[in-house]
Amino acid sequence: MKRKITLSRRKTIFAWMCVLPVLVIRLWTTAYPVVAMSYYSLLDYDLIRRKKEFAGLQNIRNLAKNKQFLESLSFTVKFTMISICFIIVLGVALALLMKQNFGGRKLIRTVALIPWGLSMIVVSIAALWAFDDTYGIVNDLIRRIGFEGYHFTWLADKSGAQVAVIIVNIWKNVSFFAIIMLAAFQGIPGELFESARIDGASNWKILFHVSLPYVMRTFIIMIIFVGVSQINSFEIVYAMTKGGPGTTTSLLAYRLYMEATKNMNYGMASAITMVMFLVTAVYGIIGLRIYRKVDY
Amino acid sequence: MKMPKRKSAVLWIFTIIVGFIIMWPVYWIVKSSFTKQIDLFKSPIEYMPVNMTLDNYRQLMDAAGLTDYLKGTILITAASLFLSVFLCALAGYGFARCQNKGINIAFAFIMFSTMIPGTVTVIPLMTMWRRMGLSDTFSGLTILYFSLLIPFSTVMYAGFISQIPPSLEEAARIDGATMFGAFTKVILPLLKPIMATLSIINFITCLNEFFIPLMFTTKNVKVMSLLMSSIPKLNQYQMPWGAISAAGCLMLLPAILFIVIFEKNIMGGLMMGSIKQ
Structure with missing residues (x-):
């Protein structure tokens, strides 16, 4: 014993x-860095002025008054929400396509993996060129499909740049979402479909009343997961627009990068991080709340 | 059961549309990397390859110092993959074979720590790395890359090992092997298939990582993902698109090659990971 x-x-x-x-x-x-970051956000911590002392909520107060920061915050929210909506719809559609048993199954699965496997920085730099007004493929394709003489300077226009950044982001992120949704769809027992068909349900009805409810838990987890990574996107703006024109596409992560590397103000940068962390946490907690309510 | 012709045709049409949207930019980058810089500035764009040349790659070798970047990526990736194969499998073994409150909390922490992105941790890590002399060193970067691989790999190994019956190691223990010996001699060899899959996925993750090298290197350490944005400009107005697309090509070709060859493994690996989580 x-x-x-x-x-x-x-x-x-x-x-x-x-x-x-x-x-x-x-x-x-x-x-440890999360704890340290929370502490730094309360400091007046500046490498240029060689300062490191307690300042309380001064950084946060400064941020709340800073117009550029508020613009970043609102663009980050817009960027995340629009991206997620498209990623969900297109991702589910792509997953359904990959699930079909037809001759192109291996082809579509291989092709769909490619955006997942590409580096975001390569995609973003390529996109910078693709959206070039004269030599880029985007304007070129639009001209070829019948809009001769079409000319739009995407990245120099406020909404043009925002739209371009969001399109590229969606292009890159749909496939990962689709692959995971495919895994979930494949876990649905076949009898469920058969009995739904016998009851005379249409394809759309089966999707919304059988398939999606069955995979709801994975679906919500993925929305949380993808959303968190969107809130913290950096490369796309770093390479494509440098936050511009002006500061119209400065995502929070890019503002954080500028504050840390150009202004060397670690206290301020940490305060921005703190805001990002809180936005992420609120988003995650709401997601988990919904997740718990789903019992299928 | 054969699919009706019409449905199959519709599926093919969608496949071709998706294929075009995904492959068109990729093709364009690959083609541009073999095109003379001067031919890239044409409107309308010439999509068919004409006057193929290796000039852009030569320029990468000469002007940009390609070999340093290759060396950095290979060293750091190899070291992190080696660590992840061994240490994550070991941790997975611990998590799979022992269940108590503490261990379960540790497992949950590792799983949820994926939700903490690099942007949130970067500033304290930069200060700490500088203080410890780790910033801009191979070991410093390897720790960060390895840390990046931990959650997914550990969760996958734990899931895989929990399906192996413990009686196998017990037999080895009765024959006199230590606990650690039972792991290396009995469990590790059984992990080969998942090790291969994870190493492919982890390789792509390491190759593509950009934020960590951007923030934690200055001049000593260089990795491939930094190459594209560090090619010297030809002059004030012209981006060196030829060389940039050649660098992009060197980044995308390994990833695409792996995907084409190992589509089934990667798909299976990603899907398994998602179900575990």
């Missing part, structure tokens, strides 16, 4: 030793 207890204790100790390296690195690179 005594030996058995020590054996199970040894097993527990061994398990902790197994998980420790990974756990320590993860705590060190994610949990």
Whole structure:
């Protein structure tokens, strides 16, 4: 009896030793920085003025008055919401296409993986060129399909730049969403479809009343997951627009980058991070609340 | 059961539309990388390859110092993949074989830490990395890249190992193997298939990572994802699009090659990960 207890204790100790390296690195690179960041956001911490002292909520107060910051915040919300809506609709459609058993199945699955596998920075730099007014493929294609002489300087126009950034973002992110939704759709037992068909349900009815409710949990988790990564998007604006024209496409992550690397104001940058973190957390918590309510 | 012709045709039409939207820009980058810089500035654009040339790649070698970037990516990726294969599998083993409150909380933390993006942690990490002399070093970057791979890999290994019956290791233990020995001799060899899949996915993640090298390197360490945006301009007005697309090509070709060859494994890996989570 005594030996058995020590054996199970040894097993527990061994398990902790197994998980420790990974756990320590993860705590060190994610949990600690979140705590430190929260503290920094309360400091007047500036590398140029060589200052590091407690300032309370001064940074946040400054942000609340800063017009450019508020513009970033509102564009980030707009960017995230519009992107997510399109990613959901197109992602579900693509997942349904990949699920079909037809001759092009292997082809569509391979092609759909490609945007997932490409680097966001490569996509964004390519997009900078694609949306060039004279030599880019976007205007060129529009001219070719019948709008001869079409000319629009996408990235120099306020809404043009915003639309371009969002389109590219959607192009890049639909496929990952679709792949995960495909996994979920494939987990639906076939009998469900058969009985729905026997009851005479149409394809649309089956989608909205059988398939989507069945995969609702994965669906919501993915919306949370994709949304969090959209709120924190950086590369696309860094490469495509540098936040411009003016500051119309400065996502919060880009503003944070500028504050940290150009202005070297770590206190302010941390305050921006804090706002991003709070937006992410609120979004995540609402998502999880909805997730808990779904019981299928 | 054969599909009616009309439905199949509709599916093909959608496949072609999606294929076009995805492949057209990719084709254009690849083609541009073999086109002379001067031919790239034409309107309307010439889509058929004419006057193919390797000039752009040569320019990458000479002017941009391609080999340094390749070396950095290979070193950091190889080191992080090696760490992830061994340490994440070990952690997965611990999580799969032992269940108590503490271990479960640790597992939940690792899973949810994916929700903390790099932008949130970057400033404290930069200060810490500078203080510890880790910024702009290979080891400093490797730690960050490895950390990036941990959640997905650990969760996948744990899920895979929990399907292996514990009686296998117990037999090895009775034959006198230590707990650690049972892991390396019995479990690790069984993980080969998932190791391959995870390594492919992790390789693509490492190759594509941009934010970490942007923030944590200055001049010593260079990686491929930084190459595209660091090619010297020809003159004030002209972007070196030829060389940029050649650099982009070097980034996308490995990823596309892996995807074409290992479509089934990658798909399976991503899907399995999602179901686990």
